[in-house]
Amino acid sequence: MSQKKETTVLVLSLIITLAAVSAGFWWLTNNSGIKLGNLFKTDSSISEPNKDKSVEDRISLGDKILISGISSPPKQAGVEAIASKNYQSAIANFQAAIKVNRNDPEALIFLNNARIENKKSYTIAVLVPIGSDVNSSLEMLRGVAQAQNEINSSGGVKGVSLKVAIANDENNPEIAKKIATTLVQNSEVLGVVGAYASDVTLAAGSVFQSGQLVAISPTSTSVKLSSFGSYIFRTVPSDYVAARALANYMVTKLKQQNVAVFFNSKSSYSQSLKSEFVTAVSLSGGQVKSEFDLSQPNFSAAKSIEQATKQQVKVLMLASNTDTLDKALQVVQINRKQLALLAGDDAYTPKTLEVGGESAVGMVVAVPWHIDAQPNSVFARTSRSLWDGATVNWRTALAYDATEALIKAIERNPTRTGIQQALSSPDFSPTGASGSIGFLASGDRNSSVQLVKIVPGNRSGTGYDFVPVP
Structure with missing residues (x-):
């Protein structure tokens, strides 16, 4: 091709690309919803590629849909109605949206917010990684939505309804810090549920701590969060607890001593679980023969298993995080049940069941709670009814507990300082989905973990299920 033709092609390609980007921007701008006043107005913006939304566009009380994948015409009509303060129309439309999708927690939260209208309310926020992990975001939001729905349906917190703001931090520490700054600056926000990943909670936590705004994470397990700050709590046990449960299972139940660990050196959660597991194995008389970093570009599942086998390893421990779960599942597939498998709570996903399949049968995962351990609890029965039998x-359970903890603390003293003092009190012990909710001086919850095993089954729809280990 001649130089002139090459130039022409490049120019045309550039024009087409610019047109596509412009069209995409127009669509995003015209489908992101209508802003709700200036409750979360901010000039902050995110400079990273594909993350140029303002913080205001990442927070919604019902004025914009954040989870576009479960939108519907009535839901869109609902956000437009609530933004224009036409609350009765908003209520009717969100009710219609829930009939379209019974399992949409965003719509239920917006419905409860719309019912409050302009009356006095207490506001909390929930940080979820919608942009990077929609499924986990929905799971967390269902817990928050259930707790909000229950308290508002029963008359509110001493007669005052609970309002919930949803914030999408995309599992990005920098975005989370900017959102945290906005929440701290808004005096109406009394507490926060979140964030999801440990790295993000650590980043946002520094802002919440300095701004004296309580944050309770239902999912961040890194030991770095223990005693991180007097305003930082969590309803999930730390990796210290999970690691010891897995190490004990390996030594006492599997009767094995030699193990290889797979982890992500770039993840605070993964590093934490790996380090705690290594220590726990050593204290139990076992030995970690190899450590394989899943984040390395030259990582090979096949070569890693081959090396581990040569070292007389009998157990593989998967301490992967969300970013490296695919590589961990490669290990599962190539292993083909030759060596026993253990894993941290990040592996508790439908993806593990679907991709791991038969090769994942027998894998033992440490999680904070499983519904089959308390199938007849009030929370379990209510959740099945609320979420269409799901x-x-x-x-979901621990996000519910985090919200319940904030509700009970607000009930004692509806101020930021009062909430922190209530949560820190030795006599604070409300009942949640997973039992009594009480916090140690470190901000950690005083609770244990549940070991579950992958077995053939029909409940998940993948042909395999997680069930409690007896």
Whole structure:
């Protein structure tokens, strides 16, 4: 091709690309919803590629849909109505949206917010990684939505309804810090549920701590969060607890001593679980023969298993995080049940069941809670009714507990300082989905973990299920 033709092609390609980008921007701008006043107005913006939304566009009380994948015409009509303060129309449309999709927690939260209208309310926020992990976001939001729905349906917190703001931090520490700054600056926000990943909670937590705004994470397990700050709590046990449960299972139940660990050196959660597991194995008399970093570009599942086998390893421990779960599942597939498998709670996903399949049968995973351990609890029965018979998992249960903890603390003293003092009180012990909710001086919850095993089954729809280990 001649130089002139090459130039022409490049110019045409550039024009087409610019047109496509412009069209995409127009669509995003015209489908992101209508802003709700200036409750979360901010000039902050995110400079990273594909993350140029303002913080205001990442927070919604019902004025914009954040989870576009479960939108519907009545839901869109609902956000437009609530933004224009036409609350009765908003209520009717969100009710219609829930009939379209019974399992949409965003619509239920917006419905409860619309019912409050302009009356006095207490506001909390929930940080979820919608942009990077929609499924986990939905799981967390179902717990928050259930708790909000229950308290508002029963008359509110001493007669005052609870309002919930949803914030999408995309599992990005920098975005989470900007959102945290906005929440701290808004005096109406009394507490926060979140964030999801440990790295994000650590980043946002520094802002919440300095701004004296309580944050309770239902899912961040890194030991770095223990005693991180007097305003930082969590309803999930730390990796210290999970690691010891897995190490004990390996030594006492599997009767094995030698193990290889797969982890992500770039993840605080993964590093934490790996380190705690290594220590726990050593204290139990076992030995970690190899450590394989899943984040390395030259990582090979086949070569890693080959090396582990030569070292007389009998157990593989998967301490992967969300970003490296695919590589961990490669290990599962190539292993083909030759060596026993253990894993941290990040592996508790439908993807593990679907991709791992028969090769994942027998894998033991440490999670904070499983519905089959308390199938007849009030929370379990209510959740099945609320979410169209669906079986919720530990992320939903512990997000519910985090919200319940904030509700009970607000009930004692509806101020930021009062909430922190209530949560820190030795006599604070409300009942949640997974039992009594009480916090140690470190901000950690005083609770244990539940070991579950992958077995053939029909409940998940993948042909395999997680069930409690007896």
